[in-house]
Amino acid sequence: MFEKPISINYIKKAPYFGSFEGISFAFVKKDEDTLEAYLYQGPYNFDSTPEEKKLKADFKFSNEGYEQAIAWMNEHFGDYKKVPHGRRFDIKSIEEAEKG
Numbered sequence: 001m002f003e004k005p006i007s008i009n010y011i012k013k014a015p016y017f018g019s020f021e022g023i024s025f026a027f028v029k030k031d032e033d034t035l036e037a038y039l040y041q042g043p044y045n046f047d048s049t050p051e052e053k054k055l056k057a058d059f060k061f062s063n064e065g066y067e068q069a070i071a072w073m074n075e076h077f078g079d080y081k082k083v084p085h086g087r088r089f090d091i092k093s094i095e096e097a098e099k100g
Helices: 008-013 063-079 091-099
Strands: 016-020 023-031 034-041 055-060
Touching (some): 034 063
Antiparallel strands (some): 023 034
C-alpha cells in the first residue's frame, strides 16, 4: 500500500510531508539517531493539526529504521477514514472523517 515516498537522504536535510487518500503523513529527523514518523487525518497541514490528533512513533534514523517506519504506517493506515480526492475540502466530509 504505502512505499518509500522519498530517499532518506532528503529527510536528513528537511522534514518530508505528504498525503494519500486524505491521510497525511510526515517524516522528521529529530536528532542524529531518531526518525519521527507521523500519521494524521488531512486536509489540515502538520502545524495546524493538534498533537493529540497525530499518531507518532520513533525509529532509528537509518535505512532499516525508515523501512520499519513505512511498515508501521502501513499497519496503522487503516485507523483513518480515507477521504476521496474530490471531497477532501468539504467540511462535512472532514468532520465525518474525524469522527470515523
